[in-house]
Amino acid sequence: MSGNPKIDSILDEANRLFLKGKLREAIIYYDEILHENPTHIGSLNNKGYALNKLKDYDGAIQCYNSALKLDSKDLSVLVNKISSLRKKGEFTEALNYCNAILENNSKYNIVLYHKERILFSMGKFEDSISCCNKILEDYPCNGDVLFDKSCNLALLSRIDETLAVLENAISQGIQYKIKAKNNKSFEKLAVNEKFQNLIS
Numbered sequence: 001m002s003g004n005p006k007i008d009s010i011l012d013e014a015n016r017l018f019l020k021g022k023l024r025e026a027i028i029y030y031d032e033i034l035h036e037n038p039t040h041i042g043s044l045n046n047k048g049y050a051l052n053k054l055k056d057y058d059g060a061i062q063c064y065n066s067a068l069k070l071d072s073k074d075l076s077v078l079v080n081k082i083s084s085l086r087k088k089g090e091f092t093e094a095l096n097y098c099n100a101i102l103e104n105n106s107k108y109n110i111v112l113y114h115k116e117r118i119l120f121s122m123g124k125f126e127d128s129i130s131c132c133n134k135i136l137e138d139y140p141c142n143g144d145v146l147f148d149k150s151c152n153l154a155l156l157s158r159i160d161e162t163l164a165v166l167e168n169a170i171s172q173g174i175q176y177k178i179k180a181k182n183n184k185s186f187e188k189l190a191v192n193e194k195f196q197n198l199i200s
Contacts, residue, residue, distance in 0.1 A: 044070075052087070089121075150162050151185035
C-alpha cells in the first residue's frame with residue numbers, strides 16, 4: 001500500500017470497478033491517483049491492464065513503460081507488457097522480453113504460455129511445442145496448453161499426435177471441442193473421421 005489513506009481508498013474503488021468490468025470508470029480513478037502520485041506503479045500497471053482489455057494496446061504499453069522506468073524488473077508489469085505486445089502483433093519484441101525473464105526463471109509458466117503463443121503466431125511450431133511441453137510437465141491437464149499444442153501439431157501435419165493431444169484437451173473441457181470446430185489450424189483434418197468424431 002502507498003501509506004496514503006486518500007490514495008488507498010481511491011485505489012480500492014478503482015480496483016472494485018475494474019473487477020466488475022467497468023474498465024473506463026476504473027481508469028478515471030487510476031488517473032486521479034496518478035495525478036496525485038505519478039510514480040504509483042500499481043495504478044500504472046492496472047490502468048495499463050484496463051487499457052489492454054479495451055484493446056488500446058499502445059496506451060497500455062505507455063503505462064507499462066512508465067512503470068518500468070520506476071522498476072525495470074517488476075514481473076507483473078513485464079508480463080502485462082508482453083501480453084499487449086503479443087496482441088498488437090509485435091512478436092519479436094514480446095519474445096525478447098519472454099526470453100529475458102525465462103533466463104532467470106525457466107519455469108515461469110505464465111511467460112512460457114505467452115511465449116508458446118507468440119512462437120505459434122510466428123509460425124515456429126516446433127519451438128512452440130517445446131514451450132507447451134515445459135508447461136505440461138507441471139500442469140499435464142492444462143486444457144489451453146494442450147489445445148495450443150494440438151494446433152501446432154496439426155500445422156506440422158503430425159496427425160496421430162494432433163488427434164491424441166486434442167482428445168486430451170477436449171477431455172479437460174467441452175469448450176475445446178467448440179474451439180476445434182472453428183479453428184483454422186485443423187482445416188487439413190476436415191475429412192478425417194477421428195477428428196469429426198472428436199468434435200461432433
